[in-house]
Amino acid sequence: xxxxxxxxxxxxxxxxxxxxxxxxxxxxxxxxxxxxxxxxxxxxxxxxxxxxxxxxxxxxxxxxxxxxxxxxxxxxxxxxxxxxxxxxxxxxxxxxxxxxxxxxxxxxxxxxx
Amino acid sequence: xxxxxxxxxxxxxxxxxxxxxxxxxxxxxxxxxxxxxxxxxxxxxxxxxxxxxxxxxxxxxxxxxxxxxxxxxxxxxxxxxxxxxxxxxxxxxxxxxxxxxxxxxxxxxxxxx
Numbered sequence: 001x002x003x004x005x006x007x008x009x010x011x012x013x014x015x016x017x018x019x020x021x022x023x024x025x026x027x028x029x030x031x032x033x034x035x036x037x038x039x040x041x042x043x044x045x046x047x048x049x050x051x052x053x054x055x056x057x058x059x060x061x062x063x064x065x066x067x068x069x070x071x072x073x074x075x076x077x078x079x080x081x082x083x084x085x086x087x088x089x090x091x092x093x094x095x096x097x098x099x100x101x102x103x104x105x106x107x108x109x110x111x112x113x
Numbered sequence: 114x115x116x117x118x119x120x121x122x123x124x125x126x127x128x129x130x131x132x133x134x135x136x137x138x139x140x141x142x143x144x145x146x147x148x149x150x151x152x153x154x155x156x157x158x159x160x161x162x163x164x165x166x167x168x169x170x171x172x173x174x175x176x177x178x179x180x181x182x183x184x185x186x187x188x189x190x191x192x193x194x195x196x197x198x199x200x201x202x203x204x205x206x207x208x209x210x211x212x213x214x215x216x217x218x219x220x221x222x223x224x225x226x
Contacts, residue, residue: 042216
């Protein structure tokens, strides 16, 4: 298995909703990442988990809450989002301490209404 | 302050000819560079990478060149094919891995028949 799987592929949520994005990989990667990509912009790093511990938080608002339950799973919990948070959310994984196999999922297209 | 720059928003090349995509960086701590190809609403697909200890890496039709003194890298695609039409992102990382990628703004490559 050489894939990073993200669910759901599309999500529409209201500003008062709570939802979660999920990411899964079975490549034995010990670093996992969340990126946000707006239209016609490059992906921007949000969070990095290394060995299931949060190692980087790029000053992301608290309405985004990451969670790494185990070495294969990464969640992004969403609460009280704003319309400007609408974007493509990408998960990636890699060998920690190495750049090997840096792989992206196909993303979740989030629309906040 | 953009640490990874792709100064050509778009590039048009005839099928069968060479495509050259350029990327410049400013952070001398970057020691690993990657090129990704991306279609709309999909995750980036890894193409090729290069470590700062090398000046060239080749994989099939794709070759990446790194000029450390100029802080410049380029991706050569030869021969260019219609399926190569996509947005190409240059990305960089440093510090030994698991610290996320910094992306350029991308170059939209259009292969003309």
